[in-house]
Each structure stands twice: as structure tokens, then as C-alpha cells.
Amino acid sequence: MNAEERKKQILEVAKRLFSKNGYYETQISDIVEAADIARGTVYQYFKNKDDIFATLLDSFYRQWEQAVSQGINEISIRTIDPVDYFRHRVRMTLVFFEGDREMCNIVLRMGHGLQRDFEAIMKKIEKRIYNLIMSDLELGIRAGNVRRDLNVELTANLLDGALLHIAYHYFVNKKGEKAAVDIEKLAGEVTAVFRDGIFCVPKQ
Amino acid sequence: MNAEERKKQILEVAKRLFSKNGYYETQISDIVEAADIARGTVYQYFKNKDDIFATLLDSFYRQWEQAVSQGINEISIRTIDPVDYFRHRVRMTLVFFEGDREMCNIVLRMGHGLQRDFEAIMKKIEKRIYNLIMSDLELGIRAGNVRRDLNVELTANLLDGALLHIAYHYFVNKKGEKAAVDIEKLAGEVTAVFRDGIFCVPKQ
Amino acid sequence: MNAEERKKQILEVAKRLFSKNGYYETQISDIVEAADIARGTVYQYFKNKDDIFATLLDSFYRQWEQAVSQGINEISIRTIDPVDYFRHRVRMTLVFFEGDREMCNIVLRMGHGLQRDFEAIMKKIEKRIYNLIMSDLELGIRAGNVRRDLNVELTANLLDGALLHIAYHYFVNKKGEKAAVDIEKLAGEVTAVFRDGIFCVPKQ
Amino acid sequence: MNAEERKKQILEVAKRLFSKNGYYETQISDIVEAADIARGTVYQYFKNKDDIFATLLDSFYRQWEQAVSQGINEISIRTIDPVDYFRHRVRMTLVFFEGDREMCNIVLRMGHGLQRDFEAIMKKIEKRIYNLIMSDLELGIRAGNVRRDLNVELTANLLDGALLHIAYHYFVNKKGEKAAVDIEKLAGEVTAVFRDGIFCVPKQ
DNA sequence: TATGAATGAGTATTCATTCAT
DNA sequence: GATGAATGAATACTCATTCAT
Structure with missing residues (x-):
């Protein structure tokens, strides 16, 4: 999976969770778990939440x-x-x-x-x-x-x-x-x- | 200030802050500070935030x-x-x-x-x-x-x-x-x- | 109820609650509630918990x-x-x-x-x-x-x-x-x- | 130090403190201080106290x-x-x-x-x-x-x-x-x- | 690039104690 | 003596972010 795809994947997962639970009730933990990636990986592609x-x-x-x-x-x-x-x-x-x-x-x-x-x-x-x-x-x-x-x-x-x-x-x-x-x-x-x-x- | 008034006061202050900053960005600290009361006092009148x-x-x-x-x-x-x-x-x-x-x-x-x-x-x-x-x-x-x-x-x-x-x-x-x-x-x-x-x- | 009786009453109630829930899980609130007295009254008869x-x-x-x-x-x-x-x-x-x-x-x-x-x-x-x-x-x-x-x-x-x-x-x-x-x-x-x-x- | 060792370390420190001071008089602060780790680390390995x-x-x-x-x-x-x-x-x-x-x-x-x-x-x-x-x-x-x-x-x-x-x-x-x-x-x-x-x- | 253990500032909540009425 | 509203220090727990591997 290249950089572009990985970024897109994270966005897709985040979108689903934000939509379901809202911004504040969605944790980075939820996103990395749902995307099945490491916590740190998110921060390779995004500055922060x-x-x-x-x-x-x-x-x-x-x-x-x-x-x-x-x-x-x-x-x-x-x-x-x-x-x-x-x-x-x-x-x-x-x-x-x-x-x-x-x-x-x-x-x-x-x-x-x-x-x-x-x-x-x-x-x-x-x-x-x-x-x-x-x-x-x-x-x-x-x-x-x-x-x-x-x-x-x-x-x-x-x-x-x-x-x-x-x-x-x-x-x-x-x-x-x-x-x-x-x-x-x-x-x-x-x-x-x-x-x-x-x-x-x-x-x- | 009796119980009814104190409760009303807290609600007024909280309303102002929730309105300004939203639920999640309003802290109990903000409320007690704005109302000039002790942290514990809030919990005399409300179960929680x-x-x-x-x-x-x-x-x-x-x-x-x-x-x-x-x-x-x-x-x-x-x-x-x-x-x-x-x-x-x-x-x-x-x-x-x-x-x-x-x-x-x-x-x-x-x-x-x-x-x-x-x-x-x-x-x-x-x-x-x-x-x-x-x-x-x-x-x-x-x-x-x-x-x-x-x-x-x-x-x-x-x-x-x-x-x-x-x-x-x-x-x-x-x-x-x-x-x-x-x-x-x-x-x-x-x-x-x-x-x-x-x-x-x-x-x- | 005189002072002696009041003190005894508090001790009886406290004993029952301490026995049931232990020292740490028994609150002054529980005691005054069970004894049907004011919070402050306890401190008229005892220095502290x-x-x-x-x-x-x-x-x-x-x-x-x-x-x-x-x-x-x-x-x-x-x-x-x-x-x-x-x-x-x-x-x-x-x-x-x-x-x-x-x-x-x-x-x-x-x-x-x-x-x-x-x-x-x-x-x-x-x-x-x-x-x-x-x-x-x-x-x-x-x-x-x-x-x-x-x-x-x-x-x-x-x-x-x-x-x-x-x-x-x-x-x-x-x-x-x-x-x-x-x-x-x-x-x-x-x-x-x-x-x-x-x-x-x-x-x- | 791997996960197993870290968990063991926390247990050892906690055991010593619980033994010395009892459950209620032992704070998470005491544990993290004695173990020389961050507060959050304890919660990586244990749900709560x-x-x-x-x-x-x-x-x-x-x-x-x-x-x-x-x-x-x-x-x-x-x-x-x-x-x-x-x-x-x-x-x-x-x-x-x-x-x-x-x-x-x-x-x-x-x-x-x-x-x-x-x-x-x-x-x-x-x-x-x-x-x-x-x-x-x-x-x-x-x-x-x-x-x-x-x-x-x-x-x-x-x-x-x-x-x-x-x-x-x-x-x-x-x-x-x-x-x-x-x-x-x-x-x-x-x-x-x-x-x-x-x-x-x-x-x- | 990817990882995930470690971090620690931040937050809600509790509860013994006080004190003006 | 009795009251109970007010206090605030103390405490458990969270979670975004970092960084060495």
C-alpha cells in the first residue's frame, strides 16, 4: 500500500467513526484499531487528530x-x-x-x-x-x-x-x-x- | 443565596459557557471559575457535567x-x-x-x-x-x-x-x-x- | 436526646456501617443519613472520622x-x-x-x-x-x-x-x-x- | 523492558506498597513514583487500581x-x-x-x-x-x-x-x-x- | 516507513471538614 | 447544640502525542 492509499484508508476509517460517534467521542485508538494500523502511523500522514x-x-x-x-x-x-x-x-x-x-x-x-x-x-x-x-x-x-x-x-x-x-x-x-x-x-x-x-x- | 438560586446560578453560567464553547470544550473548572464557587459546590447540585x-x-x-x-x-x-x-x-x-x-x-x-x-x-x-x-x-x-x-x-x-x-x-x-x-x-x-x-x- | 445519648447513637450507627462496609467504604454521609442528623452534628461529638x-x-x-x-x-x-x-x-x-x-x-x-x-x-x-x-x-x-x-x-x-x-x-x-x-x-x-x-x- | 517484564515490575512495586500501606492508603501516584514510570503506563497494563x-x-x-x-x-x-x-x-x-x-x-x-x-x-x-x-x-x-x-x-x-x-x-x-x-x-x-x-x- | 510502549498534562469527581446562621 | 451549604485538596483515570527501534 503506497502513501496515497494509506492516507485515504485512514480518512475513510476516520470518516466512518466521526460520522458514527462525533469528533470528541472518536479516539485515535478507535481509528488505529479499525484501520488495523499502529498508533504512530496516523502521525506519519496527519499532524494530529x-x-x-x-x-x-x-x-x-x-x-x-x-x-x-x-x-x-x-x-x-x-x-x-x-x-x-x-x-x-x-x-x-x-x-x-x-x-x-x-x-x-x-x-x-x-x-x-x-x-x-x-x-x-x-x-x-x-x-x-x-x-x-x-x-x-x-x-x-x-x-x-x-x-x-x-x-x-x-x-x-x-x-x-x-x-x-x-x-x-x-x-x-x-x-x-x-x-x-x-x-x-x-x-x-x-x-x-x-x-x-x-x-x-x-x-x- | 438559597439552594434554588444557587442551582439557577450554576445553570446560567454553564449555559453561557456551553453556548460559547460547546459541551466538550467547557470544563467544570471554567464553570466554577466563572461562577466564583468551589469545585465541589457544582456537585452538590448536579450529579455530573x-x-x-x-x-x-x-x-x-x-x-x-x-x-x-x-x-x-x-x-x-x-x-x-x-x-x-x-x-x-x-x-x-x-x-x-x-x-x-x-x-x-x-x-x-x-x-x-x-x-x-x-x-x-x-x-x-x-x-x-x-x-x-x-x-x-x-x-x-x-x-x-x-x-x-x-x-x-x-x-x-x-x-x-x-x-x-x-x-x-x-x-x-x-x-x-x-x-x-x-x-x-x-x-x-x-x-x-x-x-x-x-x-x-x-x-x- | 442529651449529649451522651447522641454520641452513643452516632457510635451505634457508625458501628453498623463500618461492620457492613469497612472503614474506607463508609462515608460520613452514610452515617449522618442513617442517623438522620446533620453533617455538622457528627463533628460536635467527634474530632473526625x-x-x-x-x-x-x-x-x-x-x-x-x-x-x-x-x-x-x-x-x-x-x-x-x-x-x-x-x-x-x-x-x-x-x-x-x-x-x-x-x-x-x-x-x-x-x-x-x-x-x-x-x-x-x-x-x-x-x-x-x-x-x-x-x-x-x-x-x-x-x-x-x-x-x-x-x-x-x-x-x-x-x-x-x-x-x-x-x-x-x-x-x-x-x-x-x-x-x-x-x-x-x-x-x-x-x-x-x-x-x-x-x-x-x-x-x- | 518488554511488556511481560513491565507488568511484573508494576505488580512487584504495587505488592510492596499494598503490603506496607494497605489498599486504600496506596495511591497510583505512589506506585508510579516508586516504579519510576509515567502515570499512564500503569493503565497500559491494568484496567484500574x-x-x-x-x-x-x-x-x-x-x-x-x-x-x-x-x-x-x-x-x-x-x-x-x-x-x-x-x-x-x-x-x-x-x-x-x-x-x-x-x-x-x-x-x-x-x-x-x-x-x-x-x-x-x-x-x-x-x-x-x-x-x-x-x-x-x-x-x-x-x-x-x-x-x-x-x-x-x-x-x-x-x-x-x-x-x-x-x-x-x-x-x-x-x-x-x-x-x-x-x-x-x-x-x-x-x-x-x-x-x-x-x-x-x-x-x- | 511502520511500530507501539511510554508519556504526562489535563479532567471529572469525591468526600472529610468547616463555619456562618 | 444543631444545621447543611460550601469548600478544595486529593485522586483515579484519559488520551493525544512522541520517539527509539
């Missing part, structure tokens, strides 16, 4: 950055139907969180409660999500698709909280249930609830 | 229970305008969280990330909020005020996440800012966003 | 002193049959220990293991018992009733250990059993085992 | 088990002279206790006073010693060597208490004295005291 956790958060942030930037540019928001665009954003968000339920759990459940240096990373993630929604809304207003009188700060927080909570509810809490979640249908229903409140479109 | 935290969560839950049960009964939901009722609920929720920003911070920020026995209390709080929204929606459907085709599970989570996130955003994150939050206005705007997506009312 | 225990040991020692000195003097040892005398001593010892099984338990079970100042008191008790047996044996030798070649140091220890162990076995360990112990019979049997080994008497 | 003590008691029990089972079987008791056999048992017991005076001190002095889980181990040791004596006596009765009318329960306790007390007296209390104890002579004298009271042999 914080570093492992921060690495996980950071890589999550990078993946999120990449995911939300995919296939969307200023052109498309002008050409496609704004409600379709909204639905697409919602679906993409849900798809992303579904992709890594353990990180989803870590970020959604314990993100806010983290002290130390993690708080900064979490704020960065939050800020990024928030800004994205904000810019979408502001673009929509300029394009005449979104109600001019909308309180964008409020709405951005509304959507932020709503989407993350749904992701948590369907992908973490209801994890054990048999029936797979139909994300397409979910995205449609979320859009339906918000459409008339946000967009300047004829009532269906 | 867990007990202090659980007492805070529990009392928060009890207050919330009382707050949401006030002035609303099955009659009123039939007589008052459903949208006004919704706005009222939103306002009450925000007023409640604004009333104790430290507990608001504790519950909203670190609630989910808590392991141990606290998880059970948090789940109870969440469940209670969720059920309240659910029952409101179901009553509305039966009364013909809420869209029949609404996915209530989804919408309850949507509203849950949205409201708590807004409370966190305006009462915890922006705490330092000068301008006081106009809760009445906020409640109106939240209602406006959700109204057409949830209720069977003529578009304004 | 040690003082309570030492008082118990000391009073036990005094009672023992008195008991063994009763009805025996140098005359009687010359006139009565030496074996009868031995049997009488054995019986008196057993009767004494049976009289206060809790102190019996404390002295026999935890006596040796005690550190601190108690060790001195225990040594005093042991020494007193040991010396008594020694002097009996030496008197017997001078009177020609006890074998001249007997190792009195060894025999005194033999008898000491044997008697205390029997007291412990029949009065503490077997405490719960229905059938009362027949001390008269016991004393006879103990005497029978030791008689020929110790005394210069014709074999029966 | 109880575990160290229990390990000592248990290993003592195991050694005793092995010692008493050596070289004696049902055959020998029938062929060798019963009094010689008795003397042999006494000598072996004394030799065993002399071999580890610190454990001797722990078991004989503080054994009975121990609460917690140690009580169970101590009872096991006591029971084992008691049963051994009992079975010897019963075998002797069946072989016609021991008086038929002997109260075996009483006698077993008599011998148990007597032997342990002698071991304590000669190996713990008089430890400092110059003249070494002549165990052979001691065993002979003990036998002489009990011989006529226990065995059916012509009076010498």
Missing part, C-alpha cells in the same frame, strides 16, 4: 465547490426556464449529499457544534452555499424571473436551512428504510412549494 | 412545550384565516428562540452533533417540532385550506429546517449587529414565500 | 479488658482443675465475641488490615489477648499443669488465631443460619482438641 | 493451589503415618507463606477487611484452605487415624485460624528479627500440640 478532521471537511468543501460549478454558467440561467433551473439546483444539491452520507452526517449534524479551527471551515462551507443561493436569487431578480420585493437574505437562509434539513432527514435519519428516495420527485415537490413564493410565474 | 447539560436541554424542551401550546386549540385553526394562523406560528417560533439566544445557540448549533444521552433529548425536541408542523398541515388539508397534493413529510422538514436556520441566522450569527430584528416583518415574509406553495388561496 | 472509629475500637478494648478480668484471680487458677479453667477461658472469649457481633466483625475482619492510628489500637488488643494466654500458660507451667517442654510463644499464637477464627466463623460468617451456636459445647470441643497437647493430664 | 490488586490476589491464589496440590494424593495419605502427613502439611503451609512475605501480609492482614470484588477472591482462598483441611480430616476418619468423635467443622476452623496466625506472627510481625525461623521445628511443635487431640494414636 484535528488535521484528520479538517482534511475531511476540506475535501468535502472542495467536492461541493466542484459539484455546484458543474454545467452552470451565466448563459444558462438566462436561457433555461428559471423554475427548471431552480429544480435542477435542488436536485443537484440532494444528489451531492446522497453521494456521501457519512460526510453528509458529519457536516449536517455536527458541523455547527464544532469548536476549534473547524468552525472556520464550516463557516466557509455555509457561506459558500449561502452565497450561491443569494447570487442565484439576485440574478433571477435582474432577469425579472424572481419577485422584486423578495427579501433575499431571508430567502437564502430559508432555502439553505430547508435543503440541508431535507438532506439530513432523507439520507441520514431514514437511512435504514428500505424504499430508496426518489430524488427527482423530491426536487419537483420542493420546487412546487417554493415556486409561487419566489418566482414571477403564472399560478398553475 | 452531563447532568448540567441535560438539565438545560430538558428545561428548554419544557419551555418550548409550553410556548407552542399557548393560545392555540383545534377551534382557532378552524375559525381564523389559515394564512394568518401560519404567520402566527412562525412569529411565535421566532419570538421563542429570540427569548433565549444562548439556548437557541446550543440547541440549533450543537444539538445534532451531540452524542451520549443528549441525543435522546434532542430527538425529543426535534420530534415535537416536527409533529407540530405535521399536525398543522394535516388539519389544514382536512379543513380544505392546504393543498391536497402536498407532500406533508417533505414540507414539515422544509419548514422545520427553514425556521430553525432563520432563528440561528438572525439571533445567533448576527447577534452583534446593531439593528434589532423586526420579527413581525420576518414572519410576514416567511409566510409570503410559503403561502402559495402550501395553501389553497387565490394568488395575490 | 478517625475519632469515631478509634472510639469504637477503644471501647471494645475496654470491654474486653473488663470481661477477661472478671472472676479470675491467681487463687482460682491454683484451686480449680486446669482443664476446667482452660475451658472456662475459651467459653468466656466466645461469649464475649458473640455479645457484639458487629464489633466482632470489625475487629476480626478488618482489624489487621487497618493502617493509620488504628493499627496501634489493634496491636494493643492483640497484645493483650496474647499476653493473657501467655501468662495462663506460664502459670500453668509453674503449677505443673502444663507441659514443661511447651513452646509458649507458638502455643499462644496457635490459640489466639484459633479462637478468633472460630469466633469469626460461627458469629460473623454463619450469622444468618437458624440454629443458634451452642457455646458450651463448642468450648468443650475446643478444649478436647488442645487438652492432651497442652496439659500434663492422664489421657482419657 | 482494582485490577492491580485483584491480579495480585489471583496470582497468589493460583500459586497456593499449585503448592498444596504438589506431591500429595489419596494414596500417600493411606501409606504414610498420619501424624507425619499432618506435620508435612503444616510445614508446607508455613514454607509457602514464608516464600512471599508481602503477599502473606496482604492476605493475612487485610484479606478479611477487603470490600469490593476482592472479597470474592479472598473467600475463594479461604474456602480452598478450609476444604483442604476438612477433606484431610474426613479421609483420616475413614482411615481410622482420626478420632471418630471429632467436630471436623470446628477443628478445620481451629487449624485454619491457628496456622494463618502463626504464619502472620513469625513471617510478618517478627520479620525484622535476626534469628531465622526454624520451620521444621515449628511444624513439629504445632503437630505435637494437636496430635493427641486429633489423632487416634498411643500417647507418647
